[in-house]
Amino acid sequence: MKSLFDNLALKIVALLLGVLLWFHVATEKVYTYQVRLPLNIINLGEDLALVRYPADSLTIVVSASGKRLGRTRWREDGVRINALQFPAGRHQLTLTPANTTLIGGSNLISLDEVITPSSLELYVDRTSEVNLKVQTDLVAVADDGFAVASISRPEPDQVTVVGPRSLLGGFSTVFTEHKRMTGLRNSLDITVPLALPAGYGITLDPDSVTLSVEVVPVRTRVFKAVPVVLYNLPSDSRATSQPSQLDVVLTGPPEAIDSLDGSTLIASADYASVDSSGRVAVRVDCPSTFRVKSVSVDSVTISGL
Numbered sequence: 070m071k072s073l074f075d076n077l078a079l080k081i082v083a084l085l086l087g088v089l090l091w092f093h094v095a096t097e098k099v100y101t102y103q104v105r106l107p108l109n110i111i112n113l114g115e116d117l118a119l120v121r122y123p124a125d126s127l128t129i130v131v132s133a134s135g136k137r138l139g140r141t142r143w144r145e146d147g148v149r150i151n152a153l154q155f156p157a158g159r160h161q162l163t164l165t166p167a168n169t170t171l172i173g174g175s176n177l178i179s180l181d182e183v184i185t186p187s188s189l190e191l192y193v194d195r196t197s198e199v200n201l202k203v204q205t206d207l208v209a210v211a212d213d214g215f216a217v218a219s220i221s222r223p224e225p226d227q228v229t230v231v232g233p234r235s236l237l238g239g240f241s242t243v244f245t246e247h248k249r250m251t252g253l254r255n256s257l258d259i260t261v262p263l264a265l266p267a268g269y270g271i272t273l274d275p276d277s278v279t280l281s282v283e284v285v286p287v288r289t290r291v292f293k294a295v296p297v298v299l300y301n302l303p304s305d306s307r308a309t310s311q312p313s314q315l316d317v318v319l320t321g322p323p324e325a326i327d328s329l330d331g332s333t334l335i336a337s338a339d340y341a342s343v344d345s346s347g348r349v350a351v352r353v354d355c356p357s358t359f360r361v362k363s364v365s366v367d368s369v370t371i372s373g374l
Contacts, residue, residue, distance in 0.1 A: 101132045103184065107147035109172060111191070114153050118196045118270040120233045123189040127169070133178040146173030148180075150189070157195050163188045194233035196270075201243045202227050207261065208249040209282050215254050216287040216360065218322040223278035228263065232271040240266045245278060253284045287320040289362065292331045297351060297369055301341040310338055310369040315351065321359035329359070338369055347371050 105128045111119060127148050151168045152160075162168065164183040171180055203223045211217050228243055245261040262277045294314045302308060315336055319326060335354045343349045348368050353361050 100134070101130060101181070103128065103130050104144065105129075106144060106171075108150065109147035110149040112149065112151050112153055113155070113193060116196050117155075117157060117193050118233045120192040120194050120235055121269045123191055124186055127164070127186070128184040129169070129180055130182040130184060131171070131178050131180055143171055143173040143178055146171070148172065152191055152193075155191060155193050157193050160191045160193065161188055162191055194235050196231060197234040197237055198229050198231045199237045199240070200227050201230055201240060203263065203278055204242045204244050205261075205280060206244050206247045206264075207280060207282075208247075209253060210249075210251040211253045211284055211287075212251075214287060215284050216320060216322050216358070217253065218283040218285045218325065218358070220283075221281035223261075223280055225275070225278060228276075228278070229274045230266065230271065231274065232268060236266075236268040236271065239268075243273065245280075250282070253282065256281070256283045256285075258282075285322045287360075288323040288326050289318060289320050290326050290329070292317045292319065292334055295331065295334050295336045295353070297336045297338055299338055299340050299371070301339055303340075306340070306373070308340060308371050308373040310349075311372055312366060312369060315369075316365040317353055317355075318362040318364070319355060319359045320362050325358050329356070336364075338371075340371065343371050 105126050107126050108122075108124050111123075113119065129148065149170050149172050150162070150164070151170070152162060155162075164187060166180050166182065169180060169183050171178055203226055205220065205223055207220060209217045209220060223245065230237060230240060230243065243266065244264045246264045248259075248261055250259075258279060258281050260277050260279050263273050263275075265271050265273065293316045295317050296314050297310045297312070299308060299310055317334055317336070319329070319334075321329070333356060336351055337354070338349045338351050340349070347370050349371060350368050351364065351366065353364055355361060
């Protein structure tokens, strides 16, 4: 009597060959597939741009062999729309396979139908350019014992902004991307990307600027008898603070702190924040180049409430 395990290796090989044959036949079969793909490119005429992008993605119907549909690259590449025929202005474009194509795999996969949206409103404008000043959005904080002496003007200090003409008139300045640096002990040069102004189709040339941050050892200086100013006082109030003056210890770049006029320091207390015991915190403001190291008192008592 023959056993099930007779010629087992041959049976396994035959089974694998059968599975491979089935897989080959199945993946060569043409399938129709509905999929949502990103709208990545809209082709326009020369010197034209969109004021806003009409859609992020499209739902389409494609057909191809299972093997080709199983690849992922064509999905990532997304869809292209041809709108070369439109001049500047507002236009309604009905989407069809004639003007909508796959960016990747278009020779292997057929785009049969556009489901949603079935049409797009295109706001086409002439491209233009304008030169704008660059404003720095950099916070640089030195380590203990050091101070940021200066942050240079950006280099270059103006850039060319290119985009739809109708948008450019609303821009006055280009900012660097916000950046915060802490614990600085040495001077350095850094390259900072520029933040794109709000709006579609905007480009910058160049797209980054260079800044120089000067870091120096600090010097400490004591400013005595800085007056405490009360604010948010009622119009008929005669309230005063005790003490009415305090001492402030500042640190900063040597040359700058030696020349600092003490009258630029402001010690203030908010009358509206007085607690039940009549005390209120004191705040000391100074130029941004300097740092308050300590104050002789951190709160004062309000009399004449």
